[in-house]
Amino acid sequence: MRRFPSARTPDVQIRGVAIEDTFAEAFGMRGARVIITARDMRWAVEAAREMTGFATSVIACKVEAGIERELARSETPDGRPGVSVLLFTMDSESLTKRMIERIGQTVLTCVTTACFDGLPDAAERMSIGKSLRVFGDGFQSSKVIDGQRYWRIPVMEGEFLVQESFGNAKGVGGGNFLILAESDEAALDAAQAAVDAMRGAPGVVLPFPGGIVRSGSKVGGKRHTFMIATTNEAYAPTVRALTPSSLPNGVNAALEIVLDGLDAPSIAAAMRLGIGAACRAGVHSISAGNYGGKLGPYHFHLRKIMQDGAAA
Amino acid sequence: MSDAVTLTLRGPVARRLEVECITPNALATLDESAIARLPVWDGPQIVPLGDVFDVRGGRSDRVRVTGDLAMIDALGAGMTAGDLLVDGSVGRYVGTRMSGGVLRVSGDAGYGAGLEMAGGLLDIAGNAGDRLGAGRLAAARGMTGGEIIVRGNAGAEIGATMRRGTVVVAGSAGPRVGLGMIAGNVIVLGSAGEDAGRFNKRGTIAVFGRVSVPSTYRFACTYRPPHIAVTVAHLRAHRGLAIADDTPTTRFRRYSGDMAELGRGEMLARGEES
Numbered sequence: 001m002r003r004f005p006s007a008r009t010p011d012v013q014i015r016g017v018a019i020e021d022t023f024a025e026a027f028g029m030r031g032a033r034v035i036i037t038a039r040d041m042r043w044a045v046e047a048a049r050e051m052t053g054f055a056t057s058v059i060a061c062k063v064e065a066g067i068e069r070e071l072a073r074s075e076t077p078d079g080r081p082g083v084s085v086l087l088f089t090m091d092s093e094s095l096t097k098r099m100i101e102r103i104g105q106t107v108l109t110c111v112t113t114a115c116f117d118g119l120p121d122a123a124e125r126m127s128i129g130k131s132l133r134v135f136g137d138g139f140q141s142s143k144v145i146d147g148q149r150y151w152r153i154p155v156m157e158g159e160f161l162v163q164e165s166f167g168n169a170k171g172v173g174g175g176n177f178l179i180l181a182e183s184d185e186a187a188l189d190a191a192q193a194a195v196d197a198m199r200g201a202p203g204v205v206l207p208f209p210g211g212i213v214r215s216g217s218k219v220g221g222k223r224h225t226f227m228i229a230t231t232n233e234a235y236a237p238t239v240r241a242l243t244p245s246s247l248p249n250g251v252n253a254a255l256e257i258v259l260d261g262l263d264a265p266s267i268a269a270a271m272r273l274g275i276g277a278a279c280r281a282g283v284h285s286i287s288a289g290n291y292g293g294k295l296g297p298y299h300f301h302l303r304k305i306m307q308d309g310a311a312a
Numbered sequence: 313m314s315d316a317v318t319l320t321l322r323g324p325v326a327r328r329l330e331v332e333c334i335t336p337n338a339l340a341t342l343d344e345s346a347i348a349r350l351p352v353w354d355g356p357q358i359v360p361l362g363d364v365f366d367v368r369g370g371r372s373d374r375v376r377v378t379g380d381l382a383m384i385d386a387l388g389a390g391m392t393a394g395d396l397l398v399d400g401s402v403g404r405y406v407g408t409r410m411s412g413g414v415l416r417v418s419g420d421a422g423y424g425a426g427l428e429m430a431g432g433l434l435d436i437a438g439n440a441g442d443r444l445g446a447g448r449l450a451a452a453r454g455m456t457g458g459e460i461i462v463r464g465n466a467g468a469e470i471g472a473t474m475r476r477g478t479v480v481v482a483g484s485a486g487p488r489v490g491l492g493m494i495a496g497n498v499i500v501l502g503s504a505g506e507d508a509g510r511f512n513k514r515g516t517i518a519v520f521g522r523v524s525v526p527s528t529y530r531f532a533c534t535y536r537p538p539h540i541a542v543t544v545a546h547l548r549a550h551r552g553l554a555i556a557d558d559t560p561t562t563r564f565r566r567y568s569g570d571m572a573e574l575g576r577g578e579m580l581a582r583g584e585e586s
Contacts, residue, residue: 039561073557073560076545077542077545077546078538078541078542078545078560079541079544079545079548079557079559079560080541080560114538114541114542141514141576143497143516143539143543144476144477144478145478145497145539145542145543145546146459146546146550150539150542152538152539157535158533158535158536158537158538159535159537159538159539160538161538161539161542
């Protein structure tokens with residue numbers, strides 16, 4: 001069961017907000033970066049939002065995904081506005097499947113888009129365009145440009161261009177921190193500030209809606225034992241009187257920020273930005289979720305991150 | 313071992329000389345005296361390289377060749393790696409059958425530059441002669457890989473029978489661009505001469521200037537070819553070609569052909585039809 005620390009006397013504070021002496025525990029994933037370009041940013045963002053929809057947790061969505069950042073024309077392979085998307089799954093096989101599904105259904109279908117690999121240096125490759133090309137039903141063709149093969153798939157407005165192979169790299173999933181606040185408004189204000197501060201951080205995405213999670217969960221269920229995950233009642237303020245609570249006195253709302261990234265230093269850097277921004281009026285303390293160090297190899301110690309910004 | 317090998321032509325050459333021995337990969341393993349003993353073909357005769365060129369340095373895969381090289385043929389022929397800089401204009405067959413490395417010519421290149429090239433980069437700052445990136449006459453295949461950049465104009469039959477790779481001409485090209493092309497890309501930023509794309513099977517010929525589309529091609533549509541946008545972005549970013557950055561938003565007329573062959577090739581015409 002995922003464990004959250006009990007309240008204790010804090011001795012590290014940022015603008016009066018206590019930083020708990022605990023760590024976020026994260027685990028290994030496989031990740032890909034997809035560059036979506038379009039005639040203008042509107043359609044690049046549209047495709048990226050579709051691609052990253054219903055991708056909050058691998059438990060039910062089979063993939064976790066988010067928009068990394070918008071790209072200027074000078075940063076994209078075809079000189080058009082673009083968006084960088086990161087996708088994460090638990091293994092390479094499923095990552096390939098999800099990439100084919102999502103690019104095929106949400107990018108190929110979106111007007112004016114083209115789709116490129118954002119991890120060209122990754123040694124492990126996935127055949128994505130090579131699989132999607134068959135939508136062309138024999139009318140597809142390929143081009144090799146600067147050593148990379150691209151597939152041209154005829155569609156009703158012209159051609160959809162997709163790179164043949166995409167990089168598949170090690171990733172880190174489940175980086176997190178908790179904002180414990182005096183009110184729901186204060187918690188949301190702090191969480192939004194954290195998300196705004198982390199937006200565009202390289203190599204990191206926040207896969208939940210708006211980057212914020214309100215439904216912190218525990219593994220399995222006590223009563224509904226068939227459930228894979230159920231609410232973490234220790235952090236649900238409305239049942240504080242009915243069950244042991246991890247919420248300190250004066251805390252009436254908690255929100256969680258979950259981060260997936262291409263490497264631990266990227267997550268640590270983003271957490272530092274987010275926690276720093278979340279330390280504001282109305283916030284009692286910042287905590288994090290872990291499993292006692294038994295589940296994942298990546299441990300992001302909050303105080304260490306805030307003190308030196310070093311990777312956990 | 314030296315930073316670079318420098319070969320300086322000792323004086324004017326009356327007859328054509330073939331210097332296939334001058335490749336960075338070959339010179340990288342030889343010292344100065346061994347380089348000077350390499351064979352140069354003077355018609356049917358073999359003469360030592362040192363009789364023709366002053367040799368400086370050895371055991372380096374960075375090679376610079378200078379002098380009036382207009383009568384020097386087959387420089388860099390078959391090179392597989394390294395950097396070869398030709399300082400000035402050069403004769404025929406420069407970079408023929410090269411499969412790797414970078415070969416730069418600061419002047420013009422004669423007939424058959426990059427003939428049957430298989431890989432690497434051939435970058436010609438001036439003009440190129442006929443049959444750039446093509447195959448030998450009657451050969452089944454021309455260029456099978458790599459990239460040729462010509463920053464000036466090019467002659468006739470560029471990319472003839474090419475199978476893979478990319479030929480880019482920043483200026484204009486002569487007649488019969490992509491004659492019998494099997495596949496690959498020929499990009500002409502200027503205009504193309506008569507009979508472009510004849511007997512093209514699956515190749516792409518993109519002409520930014522004026523071009524006459526053969527009667528054996530069929531008009532498909534006007535659109536923005538996404539692969540041309542990627543190619544142009546690559547040429548701007550990595551080859552320093554000053555192409556207007558409006559390519560991603562510019563429409564081309566697409567013609568399929570040559571219907572006298574497979575008809576799976578294409579001609580993309582941006583400018584007016586001549």
